Every structure is written in C-alpha cells, then in structure tokens.
Amino acid sequence: MNTLDRFDKVSLGIFPTPIRRLDNLSALLRTNVYVKRDDLTGLGLGGNKVRKLEYLMADARRQGAEVVFTTGGAQSNHAMLTAAAAARLGMKAILVLKKRGVTACVGNQLLERLMGTQVVFVDTDDYADIYAEMDRIGAGLGVPYYKIPCGGSNALGCLGYVACAREIAGQGVRFDHIVCAEGSGGTLAGLALGAKLFLPGARIHGMMVDTDPFDEITPRLMREAAALLEADVTVGGADFRLRDMCGPGYAIPSEAGNAAVSLMAAREGLFLDPVYTGKAFAGLVAMAEEGAFAPSDNVLFIHTGGAGGLFAVAQA
Numbered sequence: 401m402n403t404l405d406r407f408d409k410v411s412l413g414i415f416p417t418p419i420r421r422l423d424n425l426s427a428l429l430r431t432n433v434y435v436k437r438d439d440l441t442g443l444g445l446g447g448n449k450v451r452k453l454e455y456l457m458a459d460a461r462r463q464g465a466e467v468v469f470t471t472g473g474a475q476s477n478h479a480m481l482t483a484a485a486a487a488r489l490g491m492k493a494i495l496v497l498k499k500r501g502v503t504a505c506v507g508n509q510l511l512e513r514l515m516g517t518q519v520v521f522v523d524t525d526d527y528a529d530i531y532a533e534m535d536r537i538g539a540g541l542g543v544p545y546y547k548i549p550c551g552g553s554n555a556l557g558c559l560g561y562v563a564c565a566r567e568i569a570g571q572g573v574r575f576d577h578i579v580c581a582e583g584s585g586g587t588l589a590g591l592a593l594g595a596k597l598f599l600p601g602a603r604i605h606g607m608m609v610d611t612d613p614f615d616e617i618t619p620r621l622m623r624e625a626a627a628l629l630e631a632d633v634t635v636g637g638a639d640f641r642l643r644d645m646c647g648p649g650y651a652i653p654s655e656a657g658n659a660a661v662s663l664m665a666a667r668e669g670l671f672l673d674p675v676y677t678g679k680a681f682a683g684l685v686a687m688a689e690e691g692a693f694a695p696s697d698n699v700l701f702i703h704t705g706g707a708g709g710l711f712a713v714a715q716a
C-alpha cells in the first residue's frame with residue numbers, strides 16, 4: 401500500500417517498536433501473549449500519539465504554522481506529547497484542556513510545566529466551545545496556527561496506526577488477535593484499516609475506556625482514512641470488535657484495570673496505566689478467561705503508553 405508513503409511525516413519517534421512474547425502471562429492465560437512496545441516510541445515518555453503526530457505535525461509545518469493547539473483532559477497524554485513534539489520541532493504548543501481530572505502539577509501537568517508549555521483550562525466538555533477558544537487565542541497571536549483534534553484522531557492521525565499495522569506485518573509473527581485501548585478512536589481505526597491492508601486474518605479488538613459511541617466513530621474514521629489513502633477497501637463495523645472496559649468512568653480507575661496494572665507489573669516488570677492500558681489489558685485478560693483465545697493463538701497487546709497518567713491518577 402504505497403500511497404501511505406506519499407504522506408509527509410516528520411520524524412519524532414524511534415521505529416519499529418519492539419514486539420516481545422510475555423512468557424509468564426502466556427503461561428497464566430494459556431495462549432501466546434505478545435506486547436508491542438508503543439510505550440517506547442521515543443518522544444517524551446513514549447506512547448501511541450507519537451505515530452499520529454508524525455503526520456499531524458508535518459501537516460502543521462506544511463501549512464506554515466508556528467503554533468499548534470490541541471485539547472484533552474487535564475492529564476491528556478496526547479496533549480503532553482503534542483507539546484513535546486512542538487518542543488522538538490521548535491514550534492509552540494498551546495493546550496486548551498478540559499478542567500476534568502487531576503489539574504495539579506503532577507503527571508502530565510508536571511511534564512508540561514517542565515517544557516514551559518502554555519496550558520489554558522476551560523470548564524466545558526463541548527468541543528465547539530474549545531475550538532472556538534483556540535481560535536480566539538489564535539487570532540491574537542499574529543502567526544499562523546494549526547488545530548489538532550482531541551487525541552489526534554482524524555483521518556490523517558489514523559495513518560500513524562495504518563503504518564503501525566504495516567510495521568507489525570514485517571516483524572515476523574502472524575497474529576490472530578490484536579488488542580488496544582480505545583479513547584478517541586484513531587488508534588483502533590488505524591489498526592483496523594491497516595489490518596485489512598496488511599494483516600489478513602488478524603482480528604482487532606478495541607477496549608473502550610470512555611463512553612463515546614465508538615461503534616459509529618471507529619468506522620467513520622476508518623472510512624475517512626481509507627479515502628485519504630485512496631484505498632480500494634470497504635470498511636465497517638465487522639472489521640473490529642469492541643468491549644466496554646470503562647468501569648466507573650473515563651480517567652477513573654476500575655478494579656479490573658488496577659488488577660491488570662498490578663498483574664503486568666508483578667509478572668512481567670512492565671508498567672501499564674490506570675486510564676488506558678490497564679483497562680485495555682484487563683479486557684484481554686477477561687477474553688482469555690472466557691476462552692476467546694485458543695492455546696495456539698498469537699495475541700498482540702499494543703502498549704500505547706500512558707506513563708504520565710500513572711504518576712497522577714491514583715490507584716483506587
């Protein structure tokens with residue numbers, strides 16, 4: 401699928417990220433569990449947003465932007481990594497963050513303080529208001545600016561995970577199942593589209609950590625990304641499976657998520673986070689317990705990062 405290579409990227413990360421078999425958890429869960437270390441993408445503390453930002457920041461630069469805006473909750477990993485990308489590229493980031501979650505100077509807020517990032521809190525969940533606030537601030541800047549949507553989840557951002565699927569296809573193991581967290585949709589949509597193109601036979605599972613209508617969001621993003629790539633594929637809800645792992649709410653730790661964080665740490669010496677990857681891995685564990693995986697299956701967990709949140713959002 402060489403149209404993928406037609407899109408400009410800036411180099412922000414270190415790829416390919418490693419894939420490793422988790423021997424202890426494979427024995428425990430009676431299947432072959434692998435992890436793809438997208439927590440080691442090489443910018444900031446790593447994480448999935450680096451792949452999306454390689455495309456989005458290239459577009460910002462192409463449009464002559466000197467400032468990038470983005471949004472998310474107070475502990476948004478995406479917002480922190482956007483600021484890190486801007487720092488790396490000599491641009492300025494302004495984060496218009498929802499006053500939701502932990503706003504104190506810990507976790508990603510601390511990292512933003514260290515980078516000298518401008519953070520503006522807004523007391524709303526309405527994205528129209530948030531983007532209007534970006535335009536209000538932007539109008540006073542006197543330089544071109546670029547707005548990146550929440551989570552970097554638009555068609556262009558999704559290309560980062562289409563490229564990830566292509567990367568996986570070249571890493572030597574054939575996967576039956578691929579599991580990731582779903583927060584704003586771009587990671588799952590990119591993987592599901594990428595699997596259609598590069599990983600035939602792999603079933604893609606999105607573990608929902610928020611309450612948005614992902615059954616509508618995911619196929620829409622897949623369609624838009626497929627159109628961008630001019631890919632001759634039909635995409636839809638049959639290309640992925642969803643599981644609700646949100647628990648008590650977005651960014652509120654769940655019992656199952658916390659147990660998964662502890663399990664991964666104790667058995668494999670790897671750290672998940674309570675907002676995304678802990679809940680997502682809890683979904684994988686639940687599927688294994690339900691007998692969804694055969695002993696011979698290869699199951700790939702995408703570790704999408706989230707270390708900043710681990711140090712801000714308390715284990716319940």
Ligand SMILES: Cc1ncc(COP(=O)(O)O)c(C=O)c1O
Nearest residue numbers: 477583584585586587676704706
């Ligand atoms: C650590 C981490 N994992 C997973 C996700 C979910 O990815 P997406 O927003 O593409 O659904 C996010 C962001 O939302 C994240 O920060």
